[in-house]
Amino acid sequence: MSHKRLILQAFLMLVSLMVAYGTLIAQNAIPSETKVMEPIPTESRRLSLETAGAFVNDGFRIRDGEWSGKLSGGAPLILQVTLFAGENYWFVAASQANRIPLRITVYDATGKPVKGLTWHDPFQEKGERSGSRSAAGIVPNQSGKYYVGIEFVENSATQNGPIDFSMVYCYK
């Protein structure tokens, strides 16, 4: 009888380890990288364009291009941009992953963070809307090269693996 119990115990432990391992693999997998073609447009792009649409109502123009990729917690990705003095810019990022605290930071040519406006989706924080959205706005006081950094902070509410993101920017 005790022999049977031991076998059952060992079996259940093995199953629990397999379930945990499987969950981790699923979180860290990057399935879309192996895909031949991404859906057009991706859900993240759709969300970023939808969010940027609010700025269009305020006279902003959205650039046709998009920056997309996979973002891991604690590892910011950096994009170089060329901005003009006196122009208003909003950088809008979105992810199809729910309730991810995306943070966008604009840096000047020397790498120093530039002060500006930030926007976070209040509905997302309350869990009332799917996906994650965030935006950062600046008015550069000199023309030239700038950097835009995007990152997210992992916490118990977010997933650990890489998440899809899409960033667009608008100007006026």
Add this chain to the structure above:
Amino acid sequence: MLTGRYFAILIMATLGSLRASTPPAPDFNLRPLTEPQMQGAVFLDALSVPSPGEIFSALNKVCRPNWATLVTPATAPVTTERSQLALVVGVLAANGYVAVEAQDGQQVKNVGREMMIVAKSLGVSQSLLGRGNSLMEFADNNDWEALSDELEATENEVKNTMVDQKDHDLVTLTSAAAWIRGLEIATRIVLSSDSLLGKEELRQPELARRLAAQLNAIPDRMRRGLLVPAVRQTLESTASLLDDPETNPEALRKRFSKIHDDCSAVVKLILNTPAPTATPSLSPFASPSSSTKPGTMTNPSKP
């Protein structure tokens, strides 16, 4: 009884392993970028290179250019040289933005038509037919904002098709040409004002240098002839001229005149139908006079 206990163990073990895999939240204080981060920054043609529309929008803020006097009809050259055709797409796109700013619907249509001809020569016209029709429709309806968006989308669609056809280097040529044509127009606007209004907006030496470096890296077969080396040389000299923090107004004016003349000469070269010998006769730096005309700004005051 036993099953319930083992089920509880199973749940706890699963949750425990998940919790252990969640790292603590990193420091959220803003820190400057490190040199490797800046060096490794992504450079995307579609976002890192500003569209001519962006330059013009910035200039509209500091002065009020008379865009109607800046519209220049351009015809695509008759050529089969793909590098030249890619450069022509860039010039035409910039011309389209000028026409949109001038709210000249007929000129936008002409630009759209010329772009379609070039796209056909490049073999990328199939996906562009819809774009061409949209340009015509928006021009007919005087929908200037939609036209501006459509122009950028058309340019990007040409570039995307180039990438699909493994012609990624042509994309750099298109971007460089659009930037040069935009700079030619923009410097003309700046020079038309006594106090060089808008000069600060054009200080983008890094971009000119970056585009020149990209042109340096394209295959030799694309750098044959005078055209691509002339574009690269113009970008390099422009970068040097914009880099120097000159404050003397006269020296600055000379500097902007030089940029304008160089850009103007190279744009002419791009739009020039090559002679049958395939050696363009016009040197981009042989233009002796500036085409700058005073009075292209109607109301040079800050809004």
